[in-house]
Amino acid sequence: MKRALGMANDAVDRVDPYVIVGFAGKKLKTKVVFNSYSPVWNQELNIGVQVPTMCERLSLHIMDKDHLNKDDTVATHFLQLTRLSSADPDDEGFLPTFGPAYVCFYGSPREFSTMNMQLEGLDRGLGEGCAFRGRVLLQLNVTNGRTPTPDEAVMNIVNDDLFAVQPFLRRRKFRLFVSFLEASMIAPVDGPVEFEVSIGDFGNKFSASYSPVESPSTTQPLNAMFDGQNYYYMPWRDIKPCIMLISHWEDNTFRIESLNMILKTIDKLEMNLGKVRLLLRSEAPIEDTARQLMSLLDDLISDLSCHLPCLPDKGYTDLDQKMHNLRTDDMATIRQEACELKENAVDIFCTVAEIEGYLSRLQIIAVEPQNSIPDVIVWMLVGGRREAYVRIPSHTIMHASDKQHRGKHCGRTQTYLLRKPCTDDKRNTKSYWAVSGKLELCLWLGLDENVKATQQKPYGGEVSVFAETYENQIFIFPSWTTRMMPRPKFSDITGRLKLPKYCFDTPSGWLWDDDWFIQPAMSNVDEPSTLMTFTEDVFENVTRQPGALWTAGEVVWTNVVGEEALPKDEITCPPGWQWTDSWQIDLSRAVDEVGFEYCVDHNVGGFVPVEKTYHLYRRRRWVRNRERIPNVEQIAVQ
Numbered sequence: 001m002k003r004a005l006g007m008a009n010d011a012v013d014r015v016d017p018y019v020i021v022g023f024a025g026k027k028l029k030t031k032v033v034f035n036s037y038s039p040v041w042n043q044e045l046n047i048g049v050q051v052p053t054m055c056e057r058l059s060l061h062i063m064d065k066d067h068l069n070k071d072d073t074v075a076t077h078f079l080q081l082t083r084l085s086s087a088d089p090d091d092e093g094f095l096p097t098f099g100p101a102y103v104c105f106y107g108s109p110r111e112f113s114t115m116n117m118q119l120e121g122l123d124r125g126l127g128e129g130c131a132f133r134g135r136v137l138l139q140l141n142v143t144n145g146r147t148p149t150p151d152e153a154v155m156n157i158v159n160d161d162l163f164a165v166q167p168f169l170r171r172r173k174f175r176l177f178v179s180f181l182e183a184s185m186i187a188p189v190d191g192p193v194e195f196e197v198s199i200g201d202f203g204n205k206f207s208a209s210y211s212p213v214e215s216p217s218t219t220q221p222l223n224a225m226f227d228g229q230n231y232y233y234m235p236w237r238d239i240k241p242c243i244m245l246i247s248h249w250e251d252n253t254f255r256i257e258s259l260n261m262i263l264k265t266i267d268k269l270e271m272n273l274g275k276v277r278l279l280l281r282s283e284a285p286i287e288d289t290a291r292q293l294m295s296l297l298d299d300l301i302s303d304l305s306c307h308l309p310c311l312p313d314k315g316y317t318d319l320d321q322k323m324h325n326l327r328t329d330d331m332a333t334i335r336q337e338a339c340e341l342k343e344n345a346v347d348i349f350c351t352v353a354e355i356e357g358y359l360s361r362l363q364i365i366a367v368e369p370q371n372s373i374p375d376v377i378v379w380m381l382v383g384g385r386r387e388a389y390v391r392i393p394s395h396t397i398m399h400a401s402d403k404q405h406r407g408k409h410c411g412r413t414q415t416y417l418l419r420k421p422c423t424d425d426k427r428n429t430k431s432y433w434a435v436s437g438k439l440e441l442c443l444w445l446g447l448d449e450n451v452k453a454t455q456q457k458p459y460g461g462e463v464s465v466f467a468e469t470y471e472n473q474i475f476i477f478p479s480w481t482t483r484m485m486p487r488p489k490f491s492d493i494t495g496r497l498k499l500p501k502y503c504f505d506t507p508s509g510w511l512w513d514d515d516w517f518i519q520p521a522m523s524n525v526d527e528p529s530t531l532m533t534f535t536e537d538v539f540e541n542v543t544r545q546p547g548a549l550w551t552a553g554e555v556v557w558t559n560v561v562g563e564e565a566l567p568k569d570e571i572t573c574p575p576g577w578q579w580t581d582s583w584q585i586d587l588s589r590a591v592d593e594v595g596f597e598y599c600v601d602h603n604v605g606g607f608v609p610v611e612k613t614y615h616l617y618r619r620r621r622w623v624r625n626r627e628r629i630p631n632v633e634q635i636a637v638q
Helices: 114-120 159-169 253-281 286-305 319-343 346-363 447-455 634-637
Strands: 017-023 025-030 043-044 057-064 072-080 097-107 131-141 154-155 171-184 194-199 240-250 376-382 386-391 411-417 437-447 473-478 478-481 533-543 551-558 577-579 596-599 617-628
Touching: 057 097, 057 131, 072 097, 097 159, 097 319, 097 533, 131 159, 131 171, 171 194, 171 376, 171 447, 194 240, 253 319, 253 346, 286 319, 286 346, 319 346, 376 437, 386 411, 386 437, 411 551, 437 447
Parallel strands: none
Antiparallel strands: 017 025, 017 057, 043 154, 057 072, 097 131, 171 240, 171 437, 194 376, 376 386, 411 437, 473 478, 533 551, 533 617, 577 617, 596 617
């Protein structure tokens, strides 16, 4: 109720954050910084433990101090100590160490909504976080010594140590390019669909610092089109939306390049191993299997002969140096063993087992706990509400001048499946595995100085920049008019920003290519000529007053987004098509036993399958299948 009562600051309310560090049953916490989104603690927490211990991870909880109720968890992150140390029996190894580096936290969306109340488990680390919650700069050291006293448990950091951290805080300018090529398999929706791209807090349209003019991060809202079968799709056709985001992060590309190099070696090794296993399952001739094994070893030796990227002159941590040495030694050892195996291999199955051991050893060093650049998150928004998302690791789309160091999906078209956010306790439910949409995206992330590399990619089209404004009218019986409107005559898509046509000006070096023109709705497209079957659908709407019975709504028949449609008995079969069945109630959705879904107000949405006393609106979907008449096109041509 804070926003309704006018108590919130800007779009979101501020927090009183502090951090709880837990390990082996012991917990320490920092001081509370009140009313801040960028807290500075500058404190040292000392936890005394006896080793060896069964605990393998260090928990970090960002908390929000609440003076009336229990403190809220903002986000949680776990540091796996096995990734921060080495216990190689053939080497001296090293104790866990980390940073100074930023740790990224993820959790539930920050906006006030009922979805957040159901996803509080994500803030406690019980599932994949679907929204960026912040970063914490920390350093971890493990030393042998006595157990700290209570007075030494929490101490302030001296100024000399603070100055030593400054070289790690240098920021660089990054650019993120996203091309939306296709959006399909969208579940039934009840409002305009748009897609939001964000990296960290950059691009989050609900953030108080978001500026749609300086850095727009969403596609144009459009009504999804029904594909005639089970799903909806976005009618982008020949005009594909593109998004470019500018953000600033620490330059840890040297860490990402080393990680990508090892991951590409692993991917190639897994692919070649799959070919060998296929030959073994198909009982192919031994000569063919042996030839494939030799080719696999040649590729592995060649990949492991490449040197890892060198560490920079400054700005690297102790863990960077130790991980670089560990990776270099392990890669050299595996390369030597692969050379010996190639010369002395006798049995195919034993050789495959040895190679699988190489794969496991490479996977152990293919981790990067100090990547301070957040993941890219793509959200599908329906009617301004967050519905489904996909989280893309930043290292997979990071650009590098050397192709071997480049992210495997950088500048390449990839398919991503959208799903609703869900906690781990619902992993076995149908809703956890349900696909809410399928996207085909081309992503590129890199330093601003490498932006010319995006111009060398043959996308098969050209980039066009449009200036757009929306003309608004209101219907006051008996006609449409611009008087007494709650929004300007010309505005942005939201209706909040006044945008008359005369206020647009071209940037320096740009010229208008054409005069203003009216763009028809992209959702008014014809059915594909290759479609042989189609499912007509229409929604029956029923309303009631509080405490009264259900009666027919003011507009009884609508489409999925609430626009008025013909009654089902008046919908005719188009020429060249024929009905295959009669009208039926769709019971395959989240509805009750008679096909209804309920909500308080259809303009707000949020339909549920269970009726409550406060629900004033309900609807159900009627469907009828039709098919194309065979040879009707050939007859028409003749």
